[in-house]
Every structure is written in C-alpha cells, then in structure tokens.
Amino acid sequence: MTELIVLMGSGETTPTMIKPHRAILDRVGDAPAVLLDTPYGFQSNADDISARAVAYFKASVGRDIGVVSWRRRDLPAVEAERALTSLRQAEWLFAGPGSPTYALSHWRDTPIPGLITKSKVVVFASAAALTLGSHAIPVYEIYKAGLDPHWVPALDIFRELTGVPAVIIPHYDNAEGGHHDTRFCYLGEGRLARMEQWLPEESVIVGIDEHTAVLVDLPTASVQVVGQGGLTLRRRGESRVYPTGSTLPLEALADTSAGAAVAPPAPASPAEPLAEPGAASVGEVADALDARFGTALAAQDVQECVAIALELETAIDDWAADTNVSPDHEHARSVLRGMIVRLGQAATEAHEAVPALLTSVRAAREQARANRDFAMADALRDALTGAGFTVQDQRLG
Known part of the structure; x- marks a missing residue:
C-alpha cells in the first residue's frame, strides 16, 4: 500500500527538485522505480521526454529508473501485461507532464488506478497530479481549445488513500500570462471561482505552487511543503496558505474539507528544507x-x-x-x-x-x-x- 504521496506543482525534472527527489527515493532504497508515460503518450516527442527524464534522474538525482510505457489503453496483450507487471513490482511510481484528460481516458477502467495505490511511493507532478483528485481541470481543452469551463471526473485516489475529497491543482501560482491571469493551472480567478461552485460541498482544492512539492506521509498522517512556493487549501473562495518549510497534520486538510471555518493557519512547524532556494526557470x-x-x-x-x-x-x-x-x-x-x-x-x-x-x-x-x-x-x-x-x-x- 502507498505510504507517501508526493504532489508537485511543476519543475519535476529541474534543478530545484533534485534534493527532494533524492530524499524521496531514499524511502524505497534499491527497489524498482519507474516512470509511467501515459500523460504525454499522445505527443510525437514522447520518447524524447522519457529519455530526458531518465537522464535527469541518473545524472542529477543519482538514481536509475525504468520506463513503463502505457500510451494507449488498447495495447497488445503482451505489451500490456509487461507494463502491468512492471507497475506491480515498482515501489516508486512517477508521472508528470502532458494532458490529464488523455491520461484519465487511458487509465480509467484498467488495472492502472488500482496499481497506483499499491506503490509505496507515488510521485505525481503537473498533469498527472490533476488526475489524483475527485475532479480534474481539462487544461488543454479550456486554455488552448477554448471550450467552456468544466470539470472531468478524476480517479479520486487521494480521497481513497487519505479520506480527503480533494481537487488537486498544480501550477497554482503560474504567471506565464503576464497581465493575463494564468494562476490556478491556467484557469485564472474568474474561471476557478465559477467552476468551484460546481464542486460537491465537501470538496477542498489543494493548490501546489510551481517548483513546489507537497509530501503526504500516510503512516505519520503529516504533510510537508518543500520547494520554492507553498500549499494552498481553498474552499468556496476562502484560502489557507502554507509556505515552504511548513508541516501540518493531515487532518488539517480534512478539517477544511469537512466545512470547518476558515481561519489563519497556526504557525507552521519548522522543517529542514528539502529544496535549495533558486531560480524558478x-x-x-x-x-x-x-x-x-x-x-x-x-x-x-x-x-x-x-x-x-x-x-x-x-x-x-x-x-x-x-x-x-x-x-x-x-x-x-x-x-x-x-x-x-x-x-x-x-x-x-x-x-x-x-x-x-x-x-x-x-x-x-x-x-x-x-x-x-x-x-x-x-x-x-x-x-x-x-x-x-x-x-x-x-x-x-
């Protein structure tokens, strides 16, 4: 069963995340560690993305990782079984950039979601992080193709493992748009405020800033924020922000999701920084x-x-x-x-x-x-x- 969930807002294969990756991989020792390529499986440069990620972990993090290729749900039987066997053996599972809706369409009604919850450490970043909540933002469809704002059902694995009915949003503090608001994974405040009204009453938005990781330790029921940004817990437009270096009990997420009054957070417990300060790009x-x-x-x-x-x-x-x-x-x-x-x-x-x-x-x-x-x-x-x-x-x- 999963012991550690790591949600990364972005920067999963950049210098800012080297130190966190090393500490996280120490949790599994020499056990199999794999990258699941589904989120970017539709891209013509998928092989290159995998190769760059593998090279990053080897050269910068000092760890060899394998690649589990599941780019489509209709893989030939032998390829599918080979991929599923690798996932069953893995104790560290990583997935990152791409399209959350593409990943969901090729994971849903397959053994993949169940195998995610069996991995000792799950590190999901960017697009992959969106899939772990109860609902996901169809980023490409809204931001690039201009479809009306809407949610798509996600895997709800975060609730299964923690009890928290979360909607996970990476790239929470994105500023690529300049004067155009691209926070909240390119939604901006206007669209997020509108979409938030369509979520179930108990839902809590878990926002992770770019170049930031949130470590949810299930055995200790604790949450740690590392990197360059912070963690935001938002419900009905009200937010609590936990900056990098914060540690908080897992129940703090549950309390927010259960409808507790939103108040300023208590001073965060000091924690040894896992990431060095530096440039975000x-x-x-x-x-x-x-x-x-x-x-x-x-x-x-x-x-x-x-x-x-x-x-x-x-x-x-x-x-x-x-x-x-x-x-x-x-x-x-x-x-x-x-x-x-x-x-x-x-x-x-x-x-x-x-x-x-x-x-x-x-x-x-x-x-x-x-x-x-x-x-x-x-x-x-x-x-x-x-x-x-x-x-x-x-x-x-």
Whole structure:
C-alpha cells in the first residue's frame, strides 16, 4: 500500500527538485522505480521526454529508473501485461507532464488506478497530479481549445488513500500570462471561482505552487511543503496558505474539507528544507547572468565575462530535462548567443583601436626623442615592448 504521496506543482525534472527527489527515493532504497508515460503518450516527442527524464534522474538525482510505457489503453496483450507487471513490482511510481484528460481516458477502467495505490511511493507532478483528485481541470481543452469551463471526473485516489475529497491543482501560482491571469493551472480567478461552485460541498482544492512539492506521509498522517512556493487549501473562495518549510497534520486538510471555518493557519512547524532556494526557470537564471555579464563587460573584465557565459551554458544543460513547455530554453540560448556576440564585438573594437593607439604612442615617443627627453622616450619604448611590440630606433639626424 502507498505510504507517501508526493504532489508537485511543476519543475519535476529541474534543478530545484533534485534534493527532494533524492530524499524521496531514499524511502524505497534499491527497489524498482519507474516512470509511467501515459500523460504525454499522445505527443510525437514522447520518447524524447522519457529519455530526458531518465537522464535527469541518473545524472542529477543519482538514481536509475525504468520506463513503463502505457500510451494507449488498447495495447497488445503482451505489451500490456509487461507494463502491468512492471507497475506491480515498482515501489516508486512517477508521472508528470502532458494532458490529464488523455491520461484519465487511458487509465480509467484498467488495472492502472488500482496499481497506483499499491506503490509505496507515488510521485505525481503537473498533469498527472490533476488526475489524483475527485475532479480534474481539462487544461488543454479550456486554455488552448477554448471550450467552456468544466470539470472531468478524476480517479479520486487521494480521497481513497487519505479520506480527503480533494481537487488537486498544480501550477497554482503560474504567471506565464503576464497581465493575463494564468494562476490556478491556467484557469485564472474568474474561471476557478465559477467552476468551484460546481464542486460537491465537501470538496477542498489543494493548490501546489510551481517548483513546489507537497509530501503526504500516510503512516505519520503529516504533510510537508518543500520547494520554492507553498500549499494552498481553498474552499468556496476562502484560502489557507502554507509556505515552504511548513508541516501540518493531515487532518488539517480534512478539517477544511469537512466545512470547518476558515481561519489563519497556526504557525507552521519548522522543517529542514528539502529544496535549495533558486531560480524558478532557466529564463530567470539567464536574465540574472546577463545582468552580471553586462557589468563585467563594462568593466572590461574579460575573464569574468567568459566565466559567466560558461555558467549560463552549464545552467542550460542542467535545465535541459525540464519538460515544462515554455520559451525559457530558447530565451536562455538567445542570451548566451548574445554574450558571445558582445564579447566578439568588444574584441573587434579593441583590435581596431590598436593601430590608432600605436600611432599616438610612436608620435609621442618621436617628439620626446626630438626634444632629447630620453627618459620619456625610454619609458614609452618599455611600455610598447611590455605589450609585445618590437621597437627599432633610427639614429637621429
């Protein structure tokens, strides 16, 4: 039976979640750990997403994981049994980005939901996290295709394991829309407030911010918030927010869902942080490094400029496994290309300035010699030879 449910708001394969993943995987030791690919099974680059995730866990987290491929419910019998056997053996089960409605359509009325509850540790992020509640947001259909707001029935596994009738919403603090409200997994306040009225009276919305994980420990009946954001418990427009580092009893979720009066939360118990603070995207990293680069370039500190460019290249590589669809990666690459161009321009400008500088120094030295100011002439000669130039004097006529 499941002992630990981990809900991630986003960033499941980024540097921000490395430390939490390591601590979570310690719970299962060397037992089988697998990635279930259904949520993104419809995408043409599904193989690439799986490969990047596997590489992330191996290189960054230090753990080998397998891939269970269940991209459609109508798999050939042998493939289906092979996948189900791997799921039965797994003690750590991970699923992440994609479409919640696609995943639900290919999990419902199959053995998959039952096997999810048998895994010792269940780590569901982004789209997959939406499927664990009683109702799910059809994100693509509403945000991309423009369908009217509505809920779809989800697996209700969170209630089965915890007793809490939750509706789980990742990407809770999303800000990709800029002035357009894309919080609450791209719904915005207006649509969420409308849709919330259609939920059963006892339902509680469990909102997880981006680059944040909520660890629900069933044996200890406790909940821990780690990462860069917080956990929000919302019911009928009223919210309680638990920031990162908070620990709370599982019954705090149940009390909210049972209709208890919403009040300010008690001070959270201190907890050792599982995630290091840092940027929430490679785009933020690139912008911060670009500012440092500009300062170093203005100071003509070429070595620092090169070091910053290499640091950005490393960051782009570190964030390469991020499956979140955004322009951040291309932006970071553009910033890196810009750094290289600016370094080249600085070198060209310096190179073009050399002839004029030499002409001026030579003229000054010749004038010094003509004035028989040999001390100044020698000083200018030494400066030129020290810079790597050869000076050959002619006899004064």
